Amino acid sequence: MADAFCPDCKRSTEVVFDHSAGDTVCSECGLVLEAHSIDVTSEWRTFANESADNDPVRVGGPTNPLLTDGGLSTVISKPNGAQAEFLSSSLGRWQSRGANPDRNLILAFKTIATMADRLGLVATIKDRANEIYKKIEDLKSIRGRNQDAILAACLYIACRQEDRPRTVKEICSVANGAAKKEIGRAKEFIVKQLEVEMGQSMEMGTIHAGDFLRRFCSHLGMTNQAVKAAQEAVQKSEELDIRRSPISIAAAIIYMITQLSDDKKPLKDISLATGVAEGTIRNSYKDLYPYSSRIIPTSFAKEEDLKNLCSP
Numbered sequence: 578m579a580d581a582f583c584p585d586c587k588r589s590t591e592v593v594f595d596h597s598a599g600d601t602v603c604s605e606c607g608l609v610l611e612a613h614s615i616d617v618t619s620e621w622r623t624f625a626n627e628s629a630d631n632d633p634v635r636v637g638g639p640t641n642p643l644l645t646d647g648g649l650s651t652v653i654s655k656p657n658g659a660q661a662e663f664l665s666s667s668l669g670r671w672q673s674r675g676a677n678p679d680r681n682l683i684l685a686f687k688t689i690a691t692m693a694d695r696l697g698l699v700a701t702i703k704d705r706a707n708e709i710y711k712k713i714e715d716l717k718s719i720r721g722r723n724q725d726a727i728l729a730a731c732l733y734i735a736c737r738q739e740d741r742p743r744t745v746k747e748i749c750s751v752a753n754g755a756a757k758k759e760i761g762r763a764k765e766f767i768v769k770q771l772e773v774e775m776g777q778s779m780e781m782g783t784i785h786a787g788d789f790l791r792r793f794c795s796h797l798g799m800t801n802q803a804v805k806a807a808q809e810a811v812q813k814s815e816e817l818d819i820r821r822s823p824i825s826i827a828a829a830i831i832y833m834i835t836q837l838s839d840d841k842k843p844l845k846d847i848s849l850a851t852g853v854a855e856g857t858i859r860n861s862y863k864d865l866y867p868y869s870s871r872i873i874p875t876s877f878a879k880e881e882d883l884k885n886l887c888s889p
Contacts, residue, residue, distance in 0.1 A: 580592070581601070581603075581610055583603040583605065583606065583608060583610065584608070585603065585606045585608045586603065586605050586606055586608075590603050590604060590605045590606075591603075591604045591605070592604060592610060600612050681714075682710075682711065682714065685707075685710055685714070685724075685728060686707050686710075688725075688728050688753070689703060689706045689707060689710065689728055689731065689732055690703055691751075692728070692729065692732055692748075692751040692752065692753075693706070693732060695751040696732075696743060696747065696748075696751055698732075698736065698741065698743075699739075699741070701739055702732070702735045702736055702739050702741060703735075705735035705738055705739055706728075706731045706732045706734070706735035707731075709731040709734055709735060709767065709771075710727070710728065710731045712771060713727070713731070713767050713770055713771065716770055716774055718770055718774075722763065722766070723755055723759050723763065725752050725753040725754060725755040726752065726755040726756075726759040726760050726762070726763040727763050727767070728752075729748050729749070729751075729752035729755050729760045729763070730760050730761075730763035730764040730766075730767055731767065732748060733745060733748045733760065733764055734764060734767065734768070734781060736748075737781035737782055737784070738780070738781055738782065740782055740788075741788075742782075742784050742788050742789070744789065744824055744852050745757055745760055745761060746852035747852065748760060784823045784824075785811075785815070785823050786811045786814065786815075786823040786824070786826040786827040786830070787808065787811045787812065787827075788823070789823065789824055789827050789851070790804075790807055790808060790811055790827045790830070790831070791804065791808070793827060793828070793831060793850050793851045794807060794831065796850035796851075797831065797835075797842055797846060797847065797850045799831075799834075799835070799838075799840070799842075800838070800840065802838075802877065803834050803835065803838045803840070803877075805877075806834050806837075806873065806874050806876075806877035806878075807830055807831055807834045809872075809874045809877075810830045810833070810834065810872040810873055810874065811826070811827060811830055813871060813872040814826055814830065814865065814868070814872050817865075817868055817871075817872075819861075819864050819865060820864075821860075821861045821864060824851065824852070824853055825853055825857050825858065825860075825861040826861055826865070827851065828847055828848070828851040828853040828857075828858045828861065829858055829861035829862040829864075829865050830865065830872070831847055831851070832844060832847050832858055832862055833862060833865065833866075833869065833873070833886065834873070834877070835847070836885065836886050836887060837873070837877065837878045837882055837883070837885060837886065844858060844859070859889070862889055863889035866886065866888070866889045869883050869886060870883055
């Protein structure tokens with residue numbers, strides 16, 4: 578029940594929703610406050626002849642504009658009881674003749690969804706990755722290529738285009754065994770194919786160290802104060818001419834900030850959390866060290882505190 582204002586009772590009263598009629602009724606006087614409401618929830622129906630192993634009540638799913646029939650197709654289950662063996666074989670032959678033309682697309686979309694879910698990505702990124710894969714699949718140019726690498730590359734490009742970038746190493750961790758180099762080559766192949774064959778610009782935006790920083794800090798369990806200081810340091814580092822990748826800069830600044838905090842993090846842990854090699858973090862730290870007084874916020878560390886930083 579919920580409360581609503583009843584004009585007859587002249588006050589807020591509890592109301593009851595009559596699902597059969599779609600009416601909202603005042604529980605005090607019986608006045609119909611709203612009639613013929615539309616139920617926007619999922620439709621449910623029971624099929625008694627289905628096995629208990631399946632979901633027997635859910636009806637259908639959302640349409641998909643990327644599929645030939647919008648994803649609206651009928652699948653006839655195998656019969657039970659008398660003549661089951663004969664009917665099952667006949668049904669199998671019939672279904673094989675009318676195989677779903679979108680079968681490969683559906684499997685690809687499921688794989689993309691699984692990878693995206695494991696990375697905690699939002700639905701808009703999944704949809705963008707599906708669109709990219711559909712375009713490249715329509716060109717008929719991915720036959721013979723590593724399918725897992727292609728799908729992972731579509732997800733990587735989608736993350737970049739939606740301004741939610743993930744490192745290739747993060748994508749690789751959910752790519753069903755596809756190697757980092759394979760994903761990189763697949764990404765270059767997809768971009769080239771769509772730009773040359775379809776004349777589409779594959780703008781992916783510029784990656785900044787701040788795009789990865791908060792996620793890396795979360796993996797390390799850093800305090801809010803340390804995270805805020807690292808974010809300020811990353812912003813100030815963009816004014817410097819440090820010729821390192823944004824991911825390496827983010828890792829080096831995290832290393833610098835944790836040295837100045839009570840909760841120090843070993844270089845090995847930072848390497849595992851960021852996916853950046855320890856040697857690369859040291860080299861990036863060496864480049865940032867001379868500017869430590871410029872990039873570390875004074876609210877987090879004073880001039881004398883910077884002497885606690887390890888010399889490169």
